[in-house]
Amino acid sequence: MVETSIRPEEAAHFGAMAGDWWDPKGASAMLHRLNPVRLGYIRDRVDQHWQTDERSLKPLAGKSALDVGCGAGLLCEPLARLGATVTGVDAAPELITAARGHCKGRGLAIDYRACGVEEVQGRYDLITAMEVIEHVAAPADFLRNLTERLAPGGLLILSTPNRTAWARLLTITLAEGFGQIPRGTHDYDQFIAPEQMAALLDQVGLQLRDTAGIAFSPSRGLHLSDDLRLNYLLTATARS
Structure with a gap:
């Protein structure tokens, strides 16, 4: 049997949200707000890494992409529109059913x-895992599995909350407390600080290439920033 980093209680929690995943005002509303920020970062990293034309509508044409913890496909669909051949995996069968339907x-x-990354065969040019690593049982093993599926010259992009008091306040106390995110979505003890993440990446043979923050302000909402306190994105490649 393949060992897995999937935590069944996490899969059940997110699977219960499948019915309105695509509703921008539903339980996944925060993901809808996050998605354009993530996509802007991904597009920039793709253009930089493969030296693609910033005006191109299909910068991922001819590339394969694997989105791990894909939910009901919020990121998979735009990646496909950018030209990638996309595979999306998620531990919650309910979400995969919703993704296929949409x-x-x-x-x-x-x-x-509907599976964990451990069950995926092959290698991919682009691997994304957005707000996933803080929900797995063994982050180092999860990263190792991602690394093993990264094609030579490929790009890995992750996002996750930072392990700070500010992230706990905004993500758990306020967002979960006032119903903007379903209660129980986050466990602060699972949050990973950037320096810890860099060490984990190094352990599995990945080289950190870029880090950017996702910050929040009343005037701008969620946006890319140099401020990493709330949430951050990172790009890594196989160490040469």
Whole structure:
């Protein structure tokens, strides 16, 4: 049997949100606000890494992408529109069912699978795992599995909350406390600080290439920033 980093209670928690995952005012509203910020960062990193034309509508044409912890496909669908051949995996079968249903009839061919990354075969040019590593049982093993599926010259992009009092206040005390995020979504003890993440990446043979913060302000909402206190994105490649 393949060992897995999936925590069944986490899969059940997110699976229960499948019914309104695509509703921008539903239980996943915060993900809808996060998604454009993530996409802006991913597009920039893709353009920088592969030296693609910033005006191109299909910068990922000819590239394969694996989105781990894909939910109901919020990130998979735009990655496919950017030209990638996309595989999305999630531990919650309910979310994969919702992802397939939403994708159907939209002219997108996305390979959705209800499984953990450990069960995925092959290698991918781009691997994304957004707000996932803080929900797995063994972050180092999870990163190792991502690394083993990264194609030569490939790009790994992650996002996760920082382990700070500010992140706990905004993410758990306020966002969960006032119902903007379902209660029980986050466990502060699972949050990973950037320096700890850098050490984990190094352990599995990855080289950190870039880090950017996702910050919040009343005037701008969620946006890319040099401020890493709340949440951060990172880019890594295999160490040469």
